[in-house]
Amino acid sequence: MPAFRTWEAQLADHSTSVRTARRGIRDQLTSWGWSGERVDDLVLIASELVTNAVVHACAGHGEVRLHLQEFDGDCRLEVWDPRHDLPLHSRTPRRFSECGRGIDLVRQLAFDFGVVTRKGAGKRVWVRMLLDPAATPPPLAG
Known part of the structure; x- marks a missing residue:
């Protein structure tokens, strides 16, 4: 029988x-x-x-929380930060720019992703990854 597993971590808003x-x-x-x-x-x-989250959302004013859950080959990763601004827009980076490609990279690698905001509680950016990319699990609530 498949197991429902979770893991959480709280991180300082620091590059380490x-x-x-x-x-x-x-x-x-x-x-x-x-x-x-x-x-x-x-x-x-x-x-x-x-x-x-560390660079744009916290900037010395909060913590980052990770939540990882997995059920039968369907994994969901959530990253929480204290701000409400949405990271889901793409930018067109300059040719040799070191930033501006992250959200596009997430879109390409993840099975699904999105963001949930709550007034006074920041936002959770979430992604789903399937152990077997050919599998089609039922949708999870965002």
């Missing part, structure tokens, strides 16, 4: 939290039996979302 998030996500997914490209993709997505 990106490395902490990557390591935590990789370790947790590996302990759940995930491996290879799917783990790498989720780690990259987590890196992008936590970087966005």
